[in-house]
Amino acid sequence: MSARESSLDTVQRELTAFARRARAAAARMHPELSLVAYTILAHLEEQQGCRATDLAAYYLLDKSTVSRQVASLEQLGFIERRVDEADHRVQVLHLAPGGIEILTAARARRQESIQVRLAAWDPEDLERFARYLVRYNADAAVHP
Amino acid sequence: MSARESSLDTVQRELTAFARRARAAAARMHPELSLVAYTILAHLEEQQGCRATDLAAYYLLDKSTVSRQVASLEQLGFIERRVDEADHRVQVLHLAPGGIEILTAARARRQESIQVRLAAWDPEDLERFARYLVRYNADAAVHP
DNA sequence: ACGTTGTGTTGTAGAGTGCAACAATATCAG
DNA sequence: CTGATATTGTTGCACTCTACAACACAACGT
Numbered sequence: 110m111s112a113r114e115s116s117l118d119t120v121q122r123e124l125t126a127f128a129r130r131a132r133a134a135a136a137r138m139h140p141e142l143s144l145v146a147y148t149i150l151a152h153l154e155e156q157q158g159c160r161a162t163d164l165a166a167y168y169l170l171d172k173s174t175v176s177r178q179v180a181s182l183e184q185l186g187f188i189e190r191r192v193d194e195a196d197h198r199v200q201v202l203h204l205a206p207g208g209i210e211i212l213t214a215a216r217a218r219r220q221e222s223i224q225v226r227l228a229a230w231d232p233e234d235l236e237r238f239a240r241y242l243v244r245y246n247a248d249a250a251v252h253p
Numbered sequence: 254m255s256a257r258e259s260s261l262d263t264v265q266r267e268l269t270a271f272a273r274r275a276r277a278a279a280a281r282m283h284p285e286l287s288l289v290a291y292t293i294l295a296h297l298e299e300q301q302g303c304r305a306t307d308l309a310a311y312y313l314l315d316k317s318t319v320s321r322q323v324a325s326l327e328q329l330g331f332i333e334r335r336v337d338e339a340d341h342r343v344q345v346l347h348l349a350p351g352g353i354e355i356l357t358a359a360r361a362r363r364q365e366s367i368q369v370r371l372a373a374w375d376p377e378d379l380e381r382f383a384r385y386l387v388r389y390n391a392d393a394a395v396h397p
Numbered sequence: 398a399c400g401t402t403g404t405g406t407t408g409t410a411g412a413g414t415g416c417a418a419c420a421a422t423a424t425c426a427g
Numbered sequence: 428c429t430g431a432t433a434t435t436g437t438t439g440c441a442c443t444c445t446a447c448a449a450c451a452c453a454a455c456g457t
Contacts, residue, residue, distance in 0.1 A: 116379040121360075121367050122295065123386035124271065125279075129292045130393070131272030133313035133445090145413080148273045151266065162435060169277035171415050176437055178413090198422045198435040216265075223265050226396045227389070235260040238385040241378065242267035245371070249274070252370045277414095289444080306404060315446050320406055322444090342404045342453045 138222055139215035145170075145178055150187060150204065150212040159202045187211060282366055283359035289314075289322055294331060294348065294356040303346045331355060 135144040142150070148168065153159055165175045179202065182188045187208030193199035204212070227235060279288040286294070292312065297303055309319045323346065326332045331352030337343035348356070371379060 113376055113379060116376070116383040117364060117367055117371060119383035120371070120379070120386060121363055123383070123390050125275070125288070125292055125295070126390055127268065127386070127393070128272045128275030128279075129288065129312050131268070131275075134393075135269075135272075136446095137313075143412080144269070144273060148269055151269070160435080168273050169281075170413095172436065173416080173438080174414055176435095180437085196423070196435085200436075219265055220261060222396070223261055226392045227261060227264070229392075230388075232257055232260070234385065235257065235264070237381065238389070239260040239263035239267070241382040241385065242264060242271070244374075245382070246267050246270055248370045248373075249271070249278075252366070280415095287443080304404080314444095316405065317407080317447080318445055320404095324406085340404085340454070344405075 135219075138218050142211060142215045146182060146187075147212070147215055149175075149178060149182065150208050151216070153188060153202055153204050153208070154212060157203060160199055161202065164202075182208070279363075282362050286355060286359045290326060290331075291356070291359055293319075293322060293326065294352050295360070297332060297346055297348050297352070298356060301347060304343055305346065308346075326352070 132144050135142075135147060139147065145168075149164060152164065152167070156163075161175045161179055162172060164170070164179075165172045168175075179188065179190070179200075183190055185207070186205055189203045189205045190200040191203065193201050230238075276288050279286075279291065283291065289312075293308060296308065296311070300307075305319045305323055306316060308314070308323075309316045312319075323332065323334070327334055329351070330349055333347045333349045334344040335347065337345050374382075
């Protein structure tokens with residue numbers, strides 16, 4: 110096996126292992142907010158004015174799944190749905206005050222956890238790791 | 254926000270995004286093998302002679318969940334259960350021929366996909382990325 | 398021998414998901 | 428303008444994954 114194949118193999122294996130643990134880890138960190146819910150709220154914070162269809166496309170979810178998640182998040186008072194005036198089929202999603210609050214709390218707990226976990230990392234390693242992850246996800250979006 | 258905090262934030266966000274997509278991506282790549290099933294088979298290949306309890310601990314799953322997954326995989330002919338002679342409570346799990354076959358096929362498809370995705374990466378970047386992921390997962394195992 | 402601990406199974410309930418069918422709105426061809 | 432088609436989102440349905448609780452069985456300690 111070449112060095113390149115070996116690296117690819119490692120990347121695949123480690124990412125798979127990570128993905129497998131992520132859901133349970135998220136549930137432990139913030140039981141009140143599932144990984145999907147957390148992700149949607151974080152996405153809405155980044156990109157104010159998101160449509161449900163965009164979320165479905167980005168996270169590879171069925172539109173019905175997103176529809177239910179959104180309905181649930183709205184009922185909990187975490188997000189608001191505003192009908193787009195230009196296109197009455199579209200609902201534009203926004204964070205509600207309650208959503209901002211719980212997102213902030215959940216993220217703080219996640220950050221605390223990751224800070225402990227990566228405390229021993231050099232700043233350069235951390236920065237490079239972050240860049241690699243961004244690049245990987247960008248590549249994954251192009252070659253799904 | 255300091256550079257370190259910014260990097261931590263990016264790592265967290267990108268890993269979350271990745272985790273969110275992993276399941277659907279796996280389902281697309283090998284519909285006959287769920288992400289959990291694939292992970293268990295790969296784990297068994299690496300570590301011949303695994304106990305169900307070890308799998309549960311490693312992947313943060315309930316023992317009942319692992320029990321059902323294992324039962325399903327055995328019924329499909331992908332793994333074998335052998336009672337440990339030294340401790341009759343323990344079932345040692347091994348890959349069956351069918352499991353080796355389907356694991357090989359699924360991994361090939363995953364590798365093909367990841368190869369396309371990371372085709373433009375320099376070997377050094379790839380190698381560093383792989384090392385970072387290994388280190389991250391090791392840290393995550395220590396600070397769960 | 399008996400209580401405790403460890404390993405795995407089964408019952409139950411709930412969340413997450415995809416597919417198919419549907420309603421409402423928008424767009425485009427004629 | 429009108430009707431066909433496409434887009435956006437919801438609902439019904441079935442299935443998987445999952446955790447928790449209760450249990451059975453084996454092993455280990457006193």
